[in-house]
Amino acid sequence: MTIDRTSWWWRRGRAGLVIFASLFAAGIAAEPLQNAAWKEVRARQPELKLQDLSDNLSQGMLLGVFGGFRAVLADFVWLQGYHYWEQRDRPDLEAMIYLASTLDPRLVTFWDDGSHEIAYDIPAWAYRDATLTPAQQQAAYAQGKILFGQRAIGFLERGLQFHPGNYQLLMDEALIYQDENGLHDLPHAAEKWREAATAADSPFFAGRLYIRLLLQMGKKREAYDYLHNKLYPTLPADAGDAQKGVLWDWMVALEQVLKIPHDDRPQYAPPPGWKPDPDLDNLPELSGGSP
Amino acid sequence: MSSSLQQIGQIGRLTFLEAVRQRFFNFLVLLALALIGGAGFFRQFDFGPQELAFTANFGLGSMVFFGAILAVVVTAQLFFSEIENRTALTLLAKPVRRWSFIAGKLLGVALLMLVFVALLTALLGGYLWWRQGQLIAIRHQLFLAGRATTEFPDYLRVHFDGLAVNALLQWLKFVVLAAITMVVASFSNTNMYTVAVSFFIYLICQLQYIARDAWANVESPVLQNLIWLLGVVFPNFQLYSVGEMLVFTTKTPVPAGAVLAAIGYSVVYILVFYALAVFSFLSREI
Numbered sequence: 001m002t003i004d005r006t007s008w009w010w011r012r013g014r015a016g017l018v019i020f021a022s023l024f025a026a027g028i029a030a031e032p033l034q035n036a037a038w039k040e041v042r043a044r045q046p047e048l049k050l051q052d053l054s055d056n057l058s059q060g061m062l063l064g065v066f067g068g069f070r071a072v073l074a075d076f077v078w079l080q081g082y083h084y085w086e087q088r089d090r091p092d093l094e095a096m097i098y099l100a101s102t103l104d105p106r107l108v109t110f111w112d113d114g115s116h117e118i119a120y121d122i123p124a125w126a127y128r129d130a131t132l133t134p135a136q137q138q139a140a141y142a143q144g145k146i147l148f149g150q151r152a153i154g155f156l157e158r159g160l161q162f163h164p165g166n167y168q169l170l171m172d173e174a175l176i177y178q179d180e181n182g183l184h185d186l187p188h189a190a191e192k193w194r195e196a197a198t199a200a201d202s203p204f205f206a207g208r209l210y211i212r213l214l215l216q217m218g219k220k221r222e223a224y225d226y227l228h229n230k231l232y233p234t235l236p237a238d239a240g241d242a243q244k245g246v247l248w249d250w251m252v253a254l255e256q257v258l259k260i261p262h263d264d265r266p267q268y269a270p271p272p273g274w275k276p277d278p279d280l281d282n283l284p285e286l287s288g289g290s291p
Numbered sequence: 292m293s294s295s296l297q298q299i300g301q302i303g304r305l306t307f308l309e310a311v312r313q314r315f316f317n318f319l320v321l322l323a324l325a326l327i328g329g330a331g332f333f334r335q336f337d338f339g340p341q342e343l344a345f346t347a348n349f350g351l352g353s354m355v356f357f358g359a360i361l362a363v364v365v366t367a368q369l370f371f372s373e374i375e376n377r378t379a380l381t382l383l384a385k386p387v388r389r390w391s392f393i394a395g396k397l398l399g400v401a402l403l404m405l406v407f408v409a410l411l412t413a414l415l416g417g418y419l420w421w422r423q424g425q426l427i428a429i430r431h432q433l434f435l436a437g438r439a440t441t442e443f444p445d446y447l448r449v450h451f452d453g454l455a456v457n458a459l460l461q462w463l464k465f466v467v468l469a470a471i472t473m474v475v476a477s478f479s480n481t482n483m484y485t486v487a488v489s490f491f492i493y494l495i496c497q498l499q500y501i502a503r504d505a506w507a508n509v510e511s512p513v514l515q516n517l518i519w520l521l522g523v524v525f526p527n528f529q530l531y532s533v534g535e536m537l538v539f540t541t542k543t544p545v546p547a548g549a550v551l552a553a554i555g556y557s558v559v560y561i562l563v564f565y566a567l568a569v570f571s572f573l574s575r576e577i
Contacts, residue, residue, distance in 0.1 A: 027525075
């Protein structure tokens with residue numbers, strides 16, 4: 001059998017084979033380069049589970065997500081969420097919040113704002129429900145604060161998997177746990193304030209709020225130990241918002257209330273320019289509870 | 292050799308000039324610029340300090356989206372305009388070799404994509420620089436007034452050097468895509484076919500990483516080999532999805548070695564696709 005080397009099949013087949021073989025050889029040759037770059041890029045891309053998305057995204061959008069437009073699509077989904085928020089459309093708003101944070105979990109805003117919308121905004125919509133009487137609105141609100149508070153906590157826990165030790169998300173959790181109209185789970189709130197206070201780049205007030213909560217819970221000794229062992233010695237003297245003078249007042253007051261022996265008191269000096277606050281107006285929690 | 296380089300330079304220059312005169316190019320550039328310029332619209336949603344990340348995502352996404360369309364459509368249009376207008380015949384009748392013709396065309400498209408990427412990056416960078424300045428000043432005022440706990444966080448600041456590196460990587464990706472389109476154009480008969488097939492290949496290149504990830508978990512040896520082959524034959528375009536990682540602080544920044552590897556990877560594929568386009572074009576009847 002002779003081969004017609006001028007035929008279309010021969011020419012195209014040969015060209016196709018050469019192209020395939022060349023690309024194969026190039027792929028093998030470039031493999032070390034690809035592995036060196038891909039290993040680093042892949043490690044920085046958050047995991048994406050198809051089942052998390054397939055219910056909410058069309059096939060075209062799925063293609064966009066996997067095709068490298070994840071961040072942009074997440075932004076659009078988030079903006080769509082604003083529309084539902086304006087319409088007070090709870091199911092769709094929640095779906096958009098979860099979807100945007102799944103698509104691009106790197107943006108802390110999605111977790112931070114999303115948790116606020118779930119924990120605070122959605123329950124408050126009960127008061128806008130004209131089909132309910134004021135008493136029913138109040139009941140729906142109280143019920144919603146518990147239900148959506150729990151959901152927001154679950155949502156933030158997921159966010160913390162992507163942003164471990166993020167003080168903003170930890171403070172969000174603490175506030176939701178502490179909410180008097182909602183979960184009002186003070187032990188958990190205290191735990192989150194403590195974590196937030198020790199997190200990287202945490203604002204100084206997180207530590208103060210942790211101490212106040214401990215005092216509110218009546219845990220004066222724990223508050224004192226944390227204050228003089230952990231918080232006060234780590235605060236810089238030159239940062240005004242660290243409020244070392246205020247903390248010194250608290251420490252002195254707690255030493256008196258707890259009757260701490262003089263020898264057990266910290267040996268460091270008060271902050272420069274400190275003047276005693278005789279009334280301790282800034283710490284009403286000190287008046288209640290037990291040691 | 293120097294005359295060949297001159298020819299390539301001349302064809303490249305003419306290709307570039309022809310491309311920038313095209314309405315399609317101008318339309319896409321204007322659209323992309325408008326989208327990035329209009330990113331200020333998002334300020335009304337109050338994203339707080341993360342507004343910059345949101346705007347940057349939007350701008351980088353516009354660049355990737357419109358850049359890919361431009362790289363494919365313009366390459367195909369420029370190639371087929373030479374064939375359909377018969378100017379390729381006149382050109383190749385002169386002592387212009389086919390490899391010079393392809394190299395010149397690719398150079399012209401590469402220059403065009405460079406202008407596109409530079410324009411969009413400059414606008415995005417300018418906007419981010421201006422807005423970052425504003426946000427830092429606002430945050431500083433709030434901090435002084437005791438209404439913010441910290442100054443503007445460092446991790447939310449834009450890395451303009453990272454933006455430039457991202458622009459380089461995106462440009463290389465577009466040149467690889469243009470070279471792929473050139474290979475398809477070199478053997479296909481119509482502009483439409485070239486555009487459709489090139490986009491299909493682009494899609495495979497963008498998605499082949501899923502196959503690479505799944506490869507280890509596939510039980511069937513036949514399917515496993517097929518997936519492996521797919522991963523080897525098509526370049527991995529997900530390597531270039533590093534915009535957000537380069538522009539903002541991450542816990543572990545992308546090492547320079549990885550960027551250099553991606554650049555080397557792009558150069559290899561540009562050369563390979565160029566060689567394949569030449570090989571295919573040599574046997575083409577014009």
